[in-house]
Amino acid sequence: MAEFLQLFVNGLAVGCIYGLVALGFVLIYKAGEVVNFAQGELVMLGAFVAFTFVVQFGLNYWVGLALAIVVMATFGGLLEMIVVRRIIGQPQFSTVMLTIGFGVVMRSGAAMVWGPETRSLPTPFDAATFRFGGVVLSAVYLSILATTAILGLILFGFFRFSRIGIAMQAASQNQLAAYCMGIPVKRVLSGVWALSAAVATIAGVMLAPINLIDTNLGAVGLKAFAAAVIGGFGSIPGAVLGGILIGLIDLFSGVYLPQGFKDIASYIVLLIVLVVRPQGLFGSVGRKKV
Amino acid sequence: MTILQARELAIRFGGIKAVDGITFDVAEGEIFTIIGPNGAGKTTIFNLISRIYDASGGRLLFEGIDITRVPPHEIAGRGIARTFQNVELFEHATLLQNLLLGQHAHRQTRLWEELLFLPGVRSSERKIRRRVEEVIDFLDLQRYRDATVHDLPYGVRKIIELARALCTRPKLILLDEPSSGLNVEETEDLSFWIRDIRDDLGITVVMVEHDLSLVNDVSDRVMAVNSGRLLTIGSPATVQSHPDVVKAYLGG
Amino acid sequence: MRFIFKTRYDQDIGLFPHRGTVFWYSLLSVALVAAPFLIAPYYVGELSFLFIWSLAGLSLMVLAGYAGLISIGHAAFLGIGAYVHVYLIHRGVPFLPAMLSAGATAAAAGVVIGVPAIRMRGLYLAIATLAFSAIVQEVFVRWEALTGGSRGVAVPKPQFFGWSLEGEVGFYYLCLSVLVVCILAILNLLRASTGRAWIAIRDSEIAAQSMGVNLAGYKTLAFAVSAFLAGLAGALFAHKVGYLTPDIFTPILSIQLLMLVMVGGVGSIHGAIFGAIFLVLLPTVIALLRDYLPAGIAQQPALEPGIYGVILVLMVLLEPLGINGLWRKIKFFFWQFPMYKSATFKRQKTYMRTERLR
Numbered sequence: 001m002a003e004f005l006q007l008f009v010n011g012l013a014v015g016c017i018y019g020l021v022a023l024g025f026v027l028i029y030k031a032g033e034v035v036n037f038a039q040g041e042l043v044m045l046g047a048f049v050a051f052t053f054v055v056q057f058g059l060n061y062w063v064g065l066a067l068a069i070v071v072m073a074t075f076g077g078l079l080e081m082i083v084v085r086r087i088i089g090q091p092q093f094s095t096v097m098l099t100i101g102f103g104v105v106m107r108s109g110a111a112m113v114w115g116p117e118t119r120s121l122p123t124p125f126d127a128a129t130f131r132f133g134g135v136v137l138s139a140v141y142l143s144i145l146a147t148t149a150i151l152g153l154i155l156f157g158f159f160r161f162s163r164i165g166i167a168m169q170a171a172s173q174n175q176l177a178a179y180c181m182g183i184p185v186k187r188v189l190s191g192v193w194a195l196s197a198a199v200a201t202i203a204g205v206m207l208a209p210i211n212l213i214d215t216n217l218g219a220v221g222l223k224a225f226a227a228a229v230i231g232g233f234g235s236i237p238g239a240v241l242g243g244i245l246i247g248l249i250d251l252f253s254g255v256y257l258p259q260g261f262k263d264i265a266s267y268i269v270l271l272i273v274l275v276v277r278p279q280g281l282f283g284s285v286g287r288k289k290v
Numbered sequence: 291m292t293i294l295q296a297r298e299l300a301i302r303f304g305g306i307k308a309v310d311g312i313t314f315d316v317a318e319g320e321i322f323t324i325i326g327p328n329g330a331g332k333t334t335i336f337n338l339i340s341r342i343y344d345a346s347g348g349r350l351l352f353e354g355i356d357i358t359r360v361p362p363h364e365i366a367g368r369g370i371a372r373t374f375q376n377v378e379l380f381e382h383a384t385l386l387q388n389l390l391l392g393q394h395a396h397r398q399t400r401l402w403e404e405l406l407f408l409p410g411v412r413s414s415e416r417k418i419r420r421r422v423e424e425v426i427d428f429l430d431l432q433r434y435r436d437a438t439v440h441d442l443p444y445g446v447r448k449i450i451e452l453a454r455a456l457c458t459r460p461k462l463i464l465l466d467e468p469s470s471g472l473n474v475e476e477t478e479d480l481s482f483w484i485r486d487i488r489d490d491l492g493i494t495v496v497m498v499e500h501d502l503s504l505v506n507d508v509s510d511r512v513m514a515v516n517s518g519r520l521l522t523i524g525s526p527a528t529v530q531s532h533p534d535v536v537k538a539y540l541g542g
Numbered sequence: 543m544r545f546i547f548k549t550r551y552d553q554d555i556g557l558f559p560h561r562g563t564v565f566w567y568s569l570l571s572v573a574l575v576a577a578p579f580l581i582a583p584y585y586v587g588e589l590s591f592l593f594i595w596s597l598a599g600l601s602l603m604v605l606a607g608y609a610g611l612i613s614i615g616h617a618a619f620l621g622i623g624a625y626v627h628v629y630l631i632h633r634g635v636p637f638l639p640a641m642l643s644a645g646a647t648a649a650a651a652g653v654v655i656g657v658p659a660i661r662m663r664g665l666y667l668a669i670a671t672l673a674f675s676a677i678v679q680e681v682f683v684r685w686e687a688l689t690g691g692s693r694g695v696a697v698p699k700p701q702f703f704g705w706s707l708e709g710e711v712g713f714y715y716l717c718l719s720v721l722v723v724c725i726l727a728i729l730n731l732l733r734a735s736t737g738r739a740w741i742a743i744r745d746s747e748i749a750a751q752s753m754g755v756n757l758a759g760y761k762t763l764a765f766a767v768s769a770f771l772a773g774l775a776g777a778l779f780a781h782k783v784g785y786l787t788p789d790i791f792t793p794i795l796s797i798q799l800l801m802l803v804m805v806g807g808v809g810s811i812h813g814a815i816f817g818a819i820f821l822v823l824l825p826t827v828i829a830l831l832r833d834y835l836p837a838g839i840a841q842q843p844a845l846e847p848g849i850y851g852v853i854l855v856l857m858v859l860l861e862p863l864g865i866n867g868l869w870r871k872i873k874f875f876f877w878q879f880p881m882y883k884s885a886t887f888k889r890q891k892t893y894m895r896t897e898r899l900r
Contacts, residue, residue: 035665086859092664093612094858097804100614100797101854108848215844222676229669264680267673274670275658340752366754378752380745382809383738386554391742395754397735401763407730412555415734419551458753 005135007251013141014210015247016148019240020203021224022231023155024196026239029228030159031168031192034084034095038103039200040221045106046072046201047213048114051121061124065205069198076197077190084193085186088175103218111215121208144206151199152240159236168192223250226270232283241281245269293318293353293462293494294339300347300518301338308334310518311348316462321488321495323505325529326515327539332498333375335515336464340372341365352462366395371460373451375467375498381440385431385450388439389422392457425456429483444471456487463487465497469504481507502530502540514539557729574718578711586710592822593717594778597724599802599814599821601771604728606800607809608737609764610744611659612668615675616799619769621682621791623648623776625689628697628786637700645773651678652769656762675796682788694787697780717778724771725811731767740764794847801850805857807866816865824850 021043028036036042049071053064083102087094123140130137159165171178171185178185204217211217227246231238246266253265273280294316301309309331316322324332337343339350341362350358352368360368371392380388397418399411426432429449434442439450448471455463465484469477481504487493499505505512505526512529514521516538522529529535546553546560558564578586598620605611627644631637655674659667682689689695700707700716707713731737739760742750751757780786798821806817828846861868875882 083855083859087862090858090862093606093804093808094862096612096614096665096668097800098855098858100800101851101858104797104847104851105855106851108844108851111844112848222672225669226673229666233665264677267677270673271658271670271677274662274666278662278666342748342751361756362751363754363756366752372752374749378746378749380742380749382745383741387738387741391738391750391753391755394735394739394742399735401731401736404731404734404736405727407734411730411734412552415555416551419555454753 002135007255008248009135009137009141011248011251012244013144013247014250015227015244016144016240017203017207017210017243018220018224018227018246019243020148020151020199020206021220022228022239022243023152023236024200024203025224025228026231026234026236027155027192027196027199029172029233031172032084032088032189033172035099035233036196037096037099037221038106039196039224040218041103041106041110042072042076042197042200043204043207043220044213044215044217045075045110045204046197047121047204047208047217048110048119050201050205051114051119051208051213054121055119061122065202068205069201072201073194073198076200077194079197080190080193081186085189107215107218114215116215118212118214120212121205123209140206140209147202147206148240151202152236155199156236164188164191223266226266229270230273230280232280235280235282238280238282291318292316294496295351296335296339296348297351298348299335299338299345299350301334301343301345307518309338309345312515312518312520314513314520314523316494316496318461318494319488319492320510321484321497321508323497323499323509323512323526324515325499325502325505325512325535325539326521329517330515331518332515333466334518336372336466336496336498339365339370339464366458366460369459369461370464371455371458371462372464373448373455373466373468375470377444377447377451379439379447379450379454382438384436384438385434385442386422386436388450388454389425389457390418392425392454393418393421393459395458421459422457425453428456428486429453445473445476448472452483456491456493460493462494462496465495465499467498467500469499469501477501477504480504484508506530555733557733578714583710586714588822590710590714590717591782592818593714593721594775594782595802595818595821596815597717597721597775597778598772598799599806599817600721600724600728600811601768601775602799602803603806603808603811603814604740604771605764605768606803607813608732608744609740609761609768610664611761611764612664613671613768613796614668614793614800615671615673615678615796616768616772617791617793617795618671618675618678619648619651619772620776620779620795621678621788622651622769623773624780624786624791625682625695625776626773627777628695628780629688631698631701632695637702641774641777644777645770648773648776649766649770652765652767653762656765657758659765660758660761672793672796675793679788679791682791689786689788692788694785697784697786700781713781720774720778724774728767728771729811736760736763798850801854804854805864807864807869810866812869813864813866816869820865824853 021039024039024042025036028034028039046068050065050068053059053067054061057064059067079102083098087098123143129139130142159169167178167183168188168191170181171183171188175185207217207220211220223246224243227242228239229242230245231240231242246269249266249269250262254262257265292315296312296314298311298313299309300307300311312331312335324335326332334343338345341357341360345358348358349356352370355368357365357368380391397414399414403411426435429452431446431449431453434446434450439447442450448468452465452468468484469480472480484495484497485508488495497509509526511523512526513523514529514532514535516534521534521538522532524532530540548554553559558567577589598616601619602613602616605613623644626647627640630640630643635643655671659670662670683692685691700713707716739750739755742753742755743757743760747757783790802817802821803813804817805820806815807813825846828849832845857864863870
């Protein structure tokens with residue numbers, strides 16, 4: 001029983017990270033209907049940048065983290081302004097290829113700048129652990145849970161209740177109309193990409209103690225994809241819940257299923273969800289009116 | 291002889307009854323127009339006949355056969371064609387390809403025959419092309435044959451919609467607001483074409499229209515609907531003087 | 543300027559619109575058939591590779607360019623074709639039946655992913671294919687009896703009735719013939735009802751349905767045909783590389799295929815060929831480039847994928863119609879000379895509209 005609970009808690013923590021990365025996807029999708037296949041690479045870059053500030057420059061953890069968030073947010077905004085903006089209105093195939101393309105560029109760039117060795121990022125939570133009746137909860141995991149909960153709530157409220165959030169959703173559904181309503185569509189889009197990059201950085205920094213930092217960190221993107229789909233592309237609570245589900249599936253399948261299933265269990269669940277309920281848990285189905 | 295019958299046709303979207311128990315008959319060879327304010331359910335009726343939506347109640351009979359649950363892609367084969375209110379053409383294909391596709395329901399070639407492009411396929415292609423050329427002649431579309439639809443003006447695209455529907459060799463054609471976006475001259479051409487479709491090609495026409503002069507010009511019978519319910523059916527003059535219709539649609 | 547004056551329907555139905563095209567394609571055929579006798583064996587081998595890539599590109603072009611179904615996991619079909627083919631060859635099955643069975647197995651896999659795909663919109667389909675590809679790659683590693691697992695399996699030279707195709711020349715003609723047959727088959731499909739139905743599905747599903755196109759049937763067919771071609775390409779690919787391991791058929795390979803289609807020009811068979819040429823030439827060009835770059839950058843192993851990515855991004859931004867689009871613009875320029883207007887192909891400013899409802 002204790003083992004089950006332990007697995008559950010670990011899965012929950014890993015799932016929260018997937019959820020945060022999935023949040024990044026969903027943000028960009030909600031704003032511009034672009035699926036950012038390079039989200040995993042943004043996570044990786046965020047982790048590397050944080051590593052540079054905290055380890056290579058020797059700054060305080062929190063200061064380094066804040067700086068990394070600022071740098072990555074700027075990067076995300078610039079990426080949108082320079083690259084993504086030009087393909088607005090093009091068919092989906094083009095945007096898919098574009099994001100895949102700059103994902104590859106980001107990964108190669110990281111390999112060239114930071115080299116192929118794995119790095120580690122020391123956190124202020126490293127040592128502390130708590131015990132709850134046989135279940136070990138490290139402070140790292142607790143911080144992951146707390147951050148995800150807070151971020152999820154803030155972003156959900158932002159999109160549901162704030163003017164900018166609603167404006168972002170409007171811009172994603174019909175840009176021309178949004179322009180006519182006075183929404184500064186371009187600035188809104190840059191803002192969303194900046195936000196998404198910031199969330200990715202936080203996810204990367206939280207993933208670092210678990211997975212260590214190297215150029216393969218972006219592989220988390222694919223699992224997060226599955227999470228976003230299961231939760232319903234376009235739903236923020238869905239992304240987080242989907243992530244948690246994937247995290248739990250990951251950990252439980254690693255222990256209870258035969259070897260080799262761990263990696264693909266999430267994908268099988270993804271395919272099942274896509275067939276049975278393509279809009280995911282919280283998404284909505286739309287149909288063109290003719 | 292009745293070609294189309296709707297009995298208590300109904301559909302609801304959530305709590306909204308878009309079509310609420312509508313019953314009507316369309317006789318073969320007549321031009322039957324549906325009028326009503328926006329949101330009355332006119333296009334929804336068409337979508338029900340084309341089987342894009344599933345009816346939640348009632349029955350539809352075409353040539354005596356119940357088509358209420360028929361799969362959508364079989365409708366064209368049975369002889370019902372339609373045009374769409376917001377032009378649904380194949381934007382990146384040429385006009386010719388759009389029209390050739392209209393013949394899809396009547397194709398006789400099989401996959402493996404096409405792979406090898408047997409002589410049967412070639413003669414079948416020629417036959418299809420000949421039919422399509424007849425429609426092109428009928429609607430004067432020769433100069434746009436090889437143009438990509440994407441680049442053509444709106445008025446022309448509406449006519450291509452009509453042409454494509456005609457290429458399916460229908461017995462019944464559903465025209466959804468055919469004159470919207472057309473100027474006076476084009477609307478006049480349209481009224482000639484609609485009558486020619488009925489007289490020369492023997493196709494029954496069911497139309498949704500807002501342009502009352504066109505309605506009066508071509509229709510045999512008119513049906514007025516409002517909020518998903520039937521108001522009245524009759525000759526154009528009778529319907530337009532009906533008090534309910536005047537109140538709901540035509541104004542004092 | 544050339545204006546095609548049409549007097550018979552056959553000019554539209556046939557493969558060649560006018561005599562000029564017939565002349566150029568005949569010239570090309572002669573050149574290709576004579577090539578092995580005129581150039582060094584290394585280049586003959588490279589041309590075989592080109593043909594294999596063209597076939598793989600053709601398979602994805604049929605799916606993505608003509609039917610409008612994006613697949614980010616096509617490497618899976620290549621892999622299935624390769625492994626099944628090699629498995630059958632090791633069991634003594636003759637070459638041609640083995641290759642056709644490999645194609646058929648890949649086609650079956652295509653149907654497996656195609657049937658659920660019917661209900662998914664473009665984006666979700668792409669994700670599903672990605673997941674499918676990841677699963678298939680894992681299966682390659684685990685199913686040792688079929689694939690030899692991570693150790694891999696050696697691929698013998700192709701054999702026909704006891705004759706072994708040892709040299710580059712024989713293999714070259716094999717690949718060329720397979721490619722030509724497949725291109726002709728696809729061209730035939732595209733100028734008949736099936737091809738038109740695919741284009742209809744790509745542009746407007748609702749209208750296609752109203753015209754009598756069975757969406758489910760044609761989408762599944764597109765997957766089956768595409769996967770079949772990919773399976774054939776995989777079989778030839780296996781012979782070319784000589785040794786199969788699961789880490790050949792990675793998502794990177796799928797992305798390279800997508801790049802082939804994108805850079806070549808979506809929606810045309812020429813595009814598949816141009817894209818293949820690009821993909822085969824690129825490593826050579828990068829290798830040359832390394833001599834000119836400062837030492838720090840040139841020696842990085844990550845340079846190659848980096849350049850792939852940059853080219854992909856530039857292509858999407860600057861020339862979304864790919865090399866084929868560029869080729870047609872250049873031809874158009876010369877036809878219209880000196881009246882060519884540079885604004886002819888200027889893209890209209892487009893605004894984004896939601897694609898969630900189609």
